[in-house]
Amino acid sequence: MSGKDGINVKDFLIGGLIGGIVGSVTALLLAPKSGKELRGDLNEHVEVVKEKGAQWKDVAYEKGIEIGNVAKDKKDALVDSASGFVGVVKDKSGQLYETVSKQTKTVKDTAVAGVEATKQAAQKAGETFKSEAKDVGADVKKAADKSKEEVEEASKTAKDKTEKIVDDAKKELKK
Template sequence: MSGKDGINVKDLLIGGLIGGIVGSVTALLLAPKSGKELRGDLNEHVDVMKEKGAQWKDVAYEKGIEIGNVAKDKKDAIIDSTSGFVEVVRDKSGQLYDTVSKQAKSVKETAVAGTEATKEAAKKAAETFKSEAKDTEKELKDAADKTKEEVKDASKTAKDKTEKIVDDAKKELKK
């Protein structure tokens, strides 16, 4: 557990443990019992506190594993969606390169045929290239927006689960 929430839970655990010990010892010392009974009660309370501490440790360990698994799953999902984005960019770049190559060849052949024809072909190639670039830009933007949403959703899910785990741990501490 790290960050502000982790420190609060840790402080709460330590405070609860120390408060419980101090309260138990105070209650036992102020109670009118014989020394033998008092030692027996003290030993019994120490055993109970040890048992509770072990239970809290187990709960904290389990919650840590859960958080780690959620983070790993979300990381894998983000990597998968990002590699899909990279493939889209790679494909569109290849298509754009092919289109530009074809248009350049067409422009070169037209230049041989005449100056006027060359101007017309260059204009057409520029329009096609511009249109392809706009289409590619839109597709790239859509893919980036989708990836951004997936990352946002993954972060929210991880945050929600972490908050639930912290709440569960707080409830366990209150018991």
């Protein structure tokens, strides 16, 4: 029963009661009355405070009983609900276990078949790759030989042109 600011109802009621008593006593002590009148007024106020305290005690007791009964009813309802929920969870978990067991077997069988198919496909791909690699190797050798011939020819042409340029340059220098 805490408020937003952390003050509970009990502390508030005690503070209100003490504040009322202090205020009443201060008012009576500062009032211009005779001692007999003052004592009479004090006795009246004390009686009023006692009555209010008794009323607040009774109200708090009744509210406590009401809250206790409501809490007991809610607890009973929650226990009943939880019991039903536990039964449902047991049934569903049993069904789930059976389904998972069946699915696991199916997945295992599929995985085994998949592994075998993958092995066969890998072997076939390896053989195909080997065959094609030989063909590609022969093609690469032919292309390399052709490139070598072209490079030699280009090199010879470049050499001839360079010699011609050098000869022309020598002739020019002699002039």
